[in-house]
Amino acid sequence: MVNPVLDELELLETVLNNTASSIMLLKPVRNNTQTIIDFEYLFTNPQILRSMNRQSVAGKCLTEEFPGMAGSELLRAYINVIETGVNFQAEVHMAPLGTPGWAQLYARRAGDSLLVTYFDITDRKKADQLLRENEAWLNGQKEAFQAAMSGQPLVLSLEALAKTITNHTNGQARAAFYMVAPGGKGFQLVAGMPEAGSVDVNGFERGAGPGCWSLPVNIVGGPIIGTLAIYFQQRREPTPRETELAGIIAHAAAIIISLHKESLERSEVEAALRKSEERLKQTVRQKEEFISIASHELKTPVTSIKTYAEALLEIFEENSDEASAVYMHKLNNQVDRLTRLIKDLLDTSNISDGALQLFPEQFNLDELIAERIDEMKGISGIHKIILRAGSVGEVIADKERISQVLANLVGNAVKYSPSGGNVIVCTKGEEEHVIVSVEDNGIGIAAEAQQQLFERFFRVNSVKTRNFSGMGLGLYISLQIIRRHGGDMTVESKEGKGSVFSFTIPKSSIQT
Amino acid sequence: MKKIMIVEDDAGIQDSASLIFRQSDYEVTVFKDGRLLLAGQFEMPDIFLIDKQLPGVDGLELCRHLKQQAPTKHIPVIIMSASPQVSNMAAQAGAEGFIEKPFTIADMRALVKKHTE
Numbered sequence: 001m002v003n004p005v006l007d008e009l010e011l012l013e014t015v016l017n018n019t020a021s022s023i024m025l026l027k028p029v030r031n032n033t034q035t036i037i038d039f040e041y042l043f044t045n046p047q048i049l050r051s052m053n054r055q056s057v058a059g060k061c062l063t064e065e066f067p068g069m070a071g072s073e074l075l076r077a078y079i080n081v082i083e084t085g086v087n088f089q090a091e092v093h094m095a096p097l098g099t100p101g102w103a104q105l106y107a108r109r110a111g112d113s114l115l116v117t118y119f120d121i122t123d124r125k126k127a128d129q130l131l132r133e134n135e136a137w138l139n140g141q142k143e144a145f146q147a148a149m150s151g152q153p154l155v156l157s158l159e160a161l162a163k164t165i166t167n168h169t170n171g172q173a174r175a176a177f178y179m180v181a182p183g184g185k186g187f188q189l190v191a192g193m194p195e196a197g198s199v200d201v202n203g204f205e206r207g208a209g210p211g212c213w214s215l216p217v218n219i220v221g222g223p224i225i226g227t228l229a230i231y232f233q234q235r236r237e238p239t240p241r242e243t244e245l246a247g248i249i250a251h252a253a254a255i256i257i258s259l260h261k262e263s264l265e266r267s268e269v270e271a272a273l274r275k276s277e278e279r280l281k282q283t284v285r286q287k288e289e290f291i292s293i294a295s296h297e298l299k300t301p302v303t304s305i306k307t308y309a310e311a312l313l314e315i316f317e318e319n320s321d322e323a324s325a326v327y328m329h330k331l332n333n334q335v336d337r338l339t340r341l342i343k344d345l346l347d348t349s350n351i352s353d354g355a356l357q358l359f360p361e362q363f364n365l366d367e368l369i370a371e372r373i374d375e376m377k378g379i380s381g382i383h384k385i386i387l388r389a390g391s392v393g394e395v396i397a398d399k400e401r402i403s404q405v406l407a408n409l410v411g412n413a414v415k416y417s418p419s420g421g422n423v424i425v426c427t428k429g430e431e432e433h434v435i436v437s438v439e440d441n442g443i444g445i446a447a448e449a450q451q452q453l454f455e456r457f458f459r460v461n462s463v464k465t466r467n468f469s470g471m472g473l474g475l476y477i478s479l480q481i482i483r484r485h486g487g488d489m490t491v492e493s494k495e496g497k498g499s500v501f502s503f504t505i506p507k508s509s510i511q512t
Numbered sequence: 513m514k515k516i517m518i519v520e521d522d523a524g525i526q527d528s529a530s531l532i533f534r535q536s537d538y539e540v541t542v543f544k545d546g547r548l549l550l551a552g553q554f555e556m557p558d559i560f561l562i563d564k565q566l567p568g569v570d571g572l573e574l575c576r577h578l579k580q581q582a583p584t585k586h587i588p589v590i591i592m593s594a595s596p597q598v599s600n601m602a603a604q605a606g607a608e609g610f611i612e613k614p615f616t617i618a619d620m621r622a623l624v625k626k627h628t629e
Contacts, residue, residue: 299594303614304524310617311531339614357597400596 022048022103026114028082029061036079038063042113051094051120068095074105078114081107091121101125284352291349295342302342306335344473348456351480358398358484365392365402365434366427372403373425376410382420385410392429396508397485405478409438409501412475415468417442417498429507433487437502445493453491454479478503514628517557519543519574520592521567525613529561532617538624546574556583558628564593564602572598572605579606588627 016023026039041057049055054065063070077088088107094100101122108115309332316325350356366389373387406425413423417440424439445453449460459472479489487505516538520526530540541557546569548554560578564571571591578584590609591602599610609623 296594299613300522301524303594304522304528306614307525307528307531307617311528311534314617335614359600 413440441498
């Protein structure tokens with residue numbers, strides 16, 4: 001009959017003896033004031049004894065075996081775990097424990113004792129350090145990498161890398177690493193190995209080295225980016241240490257190369273992006289400049305056309321040629337329309353250049369709105385423009401620009417209620433703001449179009465709106481003018497019912 | 513009869529501007545740039561109408577010059593421009609008035625009348 005308890009103990013022993021980690025159980029040693037001053041070895045697995053280079057430490061104390069532990073930070077950390085019960089985890093330098101190199105160490109309380117496990121991370125540390133140390137080297141190899149990316153063979157000197165690992169000097173090396181990328185061309189890593197002689201990779205390449213051994217170079221989970229070969233001057237197997245070193249170099253090379261390729265590709269993409277962005281900006285600049293110059297130049301002939309038209313209108317009226325006067329009147333209206341379009345284009349171009357200037361002055365907004373509405377009453381025979389004025393009083397704003405916004409909103413209200421009706425302009429004064437709204441009972445705006453309404457060149461596209469011409473600039477310009485005043489503009493609308501556009505401006509946000 | 517001096521390089525506007533005052537009590541003289549005015553070789557008008565954008569000397573510069581000279585500094589100057597922003601600059605240059613292009617005949621007549629009465 002098998003004793004199940006014994007079985008489990010055997011199993012545990014097997015695990016402890018065969019794990020790659022070093023494991024030990026330590027019992028605190030206290031002085032007569034109950035202060036922990038040291039630890040006694042209760043249990044050690046074979047790995048820890050090997051790493052400490054001891055046959056047995058049974059019954060011994062930490063500081064007795066390793067005097068470097070006395071007063072060390074590591075000892076203080078161990079004591080802290082016993083006293084607080086808080087686990088300790090760190091990458092520690094193992095010199096105080098008799099081992100060169102680094103370990104990932106865990107310490108936790110197990111009953112009254114301390115369970116310590118650690119595993120060697122020296123190689124990983126070395127690889128990290130290599131990457132750090134070789135950053136400058138890497139930056140110096142940019143051209144070589146660029147050549148390799150366009151298919152040229154690449155020769156990289158890894159002498160510095162190998163030196164870091166092997167601590168050898170040039171004169172001692174007698175083996176070389178040679179790395180080949182898939183397809184035969186590519187990365188050649190030249191480095192020395194810690195035996196006598198000097199490295200001459202060309203010599204090895206020509207076959208002078210009878211011994212060769214290789215391993216793949218790849219990033220974990222990534223493609224193989226090459227093969228790292230070690231050439232020996234004598235036919236022999238690599239030693240375990242050489243295998244280990246080759247592994248580290250291959251790993252470091254893989255990381256360095258892939259990081260570098262990535263950054264190279266990234267900088268290429270970034271450069272291309274910058275270039276196209278610059279080109280785009282230039283195009284936009286040219287376009288804005290064109291609009292600005294063109295609209296300014298257009299105004300000059302329009303000025304004389306308008307004068308001729310008005311003068312002719314006067315002449316026809318003086319001569320009682322009414323039929324001709326009607327046409328002249330129409331011509332005059334079209335010139336005015338053209339003028340408005342040119343002004344809108346110019347405003348839009350100024351807005352995108354940030355050059356829309358305001359000329360604020362103090363004025364009575366009630367009077368201005370009443371005046372402007374009076375002027376606009378003639379624009380339609382089938383609409384009635386009604387003013388419902390709350391007393392707003394004096395404001396500091398750009399009078400011309402506010403008139404422009406009002407004209408745009410009233411113009412739109414008339415335009416988009418083709419069957420006529422009332423256009424109601426409301427004003428309301430609040431403590432620091434004034435609100436102006438323009439309401440119509442026209443065709444309205446679909447909910448999905450409302451959000452884009454204030455965008456440059458936006459036009460509502462539907463069967464109902466097809467018959468309305470325009471550039472889609474009026475609301476954009478109006479919103480920008482209101483925003484420049486420190487205000488905002490909103491719309492409420494229902495399709496088929498009508499729209500209400502409202503703007504709010506501070507009474508005096510702008511300094512005169 | 514009041515005298516208007518127009519300084520304007522665009523032939524279309526030179527021609528049409530004189531139409532504005534064709535039946536009034538104004539006599540119109542047109543210069544296509546400001547050089548003769550700088551040299552002082554002209555008959556004193558009652559009002560100057562000066563385009564901002566002129567070849568050679570700029571309209572605003574011309575205005576400043578006229579405002580510095582004893583014989584012309586009391587004569588009103590109206591600056592014309594397609595850019596409304598010029599309005600402020602015109603005032604700074606000492607001009608009495610500003611009119612944005614394109615303008616209406618009525619506005620132009622009113623402005624000139626205002627400064628010549």
